[in-house]
Amino acid sequence: MMYPFREGDTFATFRNVVDSVSNEIKALDNEYVLKASETELEEYFTDKAIIKPLVLHSDQQYIKNQTGTQIDVSHDFHRAVFPGERAVVRGTKIDIAIPFDGDPMLWRVRASTWSSGGYPDIEVKGGEIILSVSFPDDSANPGQLKGEINRNIKSLEDAVGYLKKDVQNHNNSVPNTVKQALKRKRELAQATTGAVAALGIPVKRADASPTFTIPAKRRTKPTKKPTVETGSYQPEPVLDEKEYQHILEIIKSMSLVIERNPASFASLDEESIRDHFLLQLNGHYEGGATGETFNASGKTDILIREENKNVFIAECKFWRGQKVFNEAVGQLLGYLTWRDSKCALMIFNRTKDSNAVRQKMHEAMESLPEHRKTVFHHADGDSRYILVKESEPGKEIIVTTQLYDIPSDK
Known part of the structure; x- marks a missing residue:
């Protein structure tokens, strides 16, 4: 032609x-x-x-x-x-x-x-x-x-x-146009089906802030439309982005505590360091009749549970190489079952080259078969990723990776 x-x-x-x-x-x-x-x-x-x-x-x-x-x-x-x-x-x-x-x-x-x-x-x-x-x-x-x-x-x-x-x-202009079109379609779908995609979780700030609610919002290139699970749609809790960010900021503030008291952390193991973060978090949040909002699970986890499912979880691990890091990611993927799960992977580092460790963490996250998107990556700070497991199509897992330099007792 x-x-x-x-x-x-x-x-x-x-x-x-x-x-x-x-x-x-x-x-x-x-x-x-x-x-x-x-x-x-x-x-x-x-x-x-x-x-x-x-x-x-x-x-x-x-x-x-x-x-x-x-x-x-x-x-x-x-x-x-x-x-x-x-x-x-x-x-x-x-x-x-x-x-x-x-x-x-x-x-x-x-x-x-x-x-x-x-x-x-x-x-x-x-x-x-x-x-x-x-x-x-x-x-x-x-x-x-x-x-x-x-x-x-x-x-x-x-x-x-x-x-x-x-x-x-x-x-x-395309990404925003597509995003807005999908947003309108999703809102219409929610209204049409009568589904409420945001449920309340009985959590409130210790400073008497409003009840912790869960709002609706939160290339190899694709060759086919994403798959979804069979069965009818059921609304599930979504951790509010503002609350997620607040939790991460509280956790991040512990770096100052570590810097000011290096001797206190030099000889601690993962579980003991985790308990310091746990104490800090429960100083900002209070639970209902069930007691503490943030609980320990196993030796390294900090989590929020709702209806016997994990809504937020933080995994705490020392950096012992990429293999151990990948195992920690695998644990997170096994724990999180909600459609929109938000979590943190807290890595304690006793090596001298923090930036090199962060780069290895970033490369490991982007090489995962579950990786769908890098939301942001900071060479000298936190990074965030969106993962989707093949066994649970449609369910996004948001992972924020953080690195904390821990002084060595040697």
């Missing part, structure tokens, strides 16, 4: 891509939306709406075909042609193939900014564009022909350059 660049098509074409994805989101089954992982859904539909920009590999051009043809020379003033007379001579047609990367659809549109020189017609086929030039056999001029070819290729390169900014602007 011949693809001439057409003025004014750019924004309409991009809008059609977004509209198509938005309509697909609107058509999703309500139960599916409520059970699916928000992160996986956003990644899937964002990938569908992203347009891969064109890259023209002009340095790889080659002659694909050379055929005989008839050239109309009626308007060639160098030839003795009477006015109104049609003159045709034998000629040659050369098809020049140039490989490209990117979305072939872009060859059919013209950028919002473009030169007035015009663009040649091309054929797009199998990852290549075909640019054709013809010349009379009796007056072939290699220099002139090469100049024409170079001008045509330059005009195509200009077109690709002008389009790049439009594509970039479109791609930058």
Whole structure:
């Protein structure tokens, strides 16, 4: 198919891509939306709406075909042609193939900014564009022909350059557009099914702040829609993001205690250090009739439980290499069963190179098969990740990793 660049098509074409994805989101089954992982859904539909920009590999051009043809020379003033007379001579047609990367659809549109020189017609086929030039056999001029070819290729390169900014602007807007479309669909699904995705947990701050409630909010590239568990959707507790952040800040404040009292921590084991964090947390939160909100489970865990399930859990481990770290992550994945589980992985470090340990932790988290998204990573601070277990599709696990330097008693 011949693809001439057409003025004014750019924004309409991009809008059609977004509209198509938005309509697909609107058509999703309500139960599916409520059970699916928000992160996986956003990644899937964002990938569908992203347009891969064109890259023209002009340095790889080659002659694909050379055929005989008839050239109309009626308007060639160098030839003795009477006015109104049609003159045709034998000629040659050369098809020049140039490989490209990117979305072939872009060859059919013209950028919002473009030169007035015009663009040649091309054929797009199998990852290549075909640019054709013809010349009379009796007056072939290699220099002139090469100049024409170079001008045509330059005009195509200009077109690709002008389009790049439009594509970039479109791609930058896609994640938020998809996020908002999914948010509206999820809200509609909740209203339609009568589901309440936020339940209250009987936890309140010791400073008599309001009751701790649970609100509704919280590439290899995907090739298919995220899977979900079978059965009907059931609303589950979601730890409020503000409360999650408050818990992490309380935990983080223990680093100052450790810095000011290094001798007190030098000889402590994981369980003893954990108890200091536990005491700090329960100084900020108070439980109901069940006693302390934050409880110890086993030797290294700090957790909140609701209906016999873990809503928040912190795993405390000394850094003993990547293998032990991976085992700690595995423990977290086994503990957390809610659809939106938030947790912390607290690593106690007695090595001298904290940044190197953090980097190893980060590499280990991103290499997990359950890894879906790195929310943030700070080389000298905390990092956060979203994981989804294959055995529990749709259920997101938010893991914040923290590193604490513990003085050695040696």
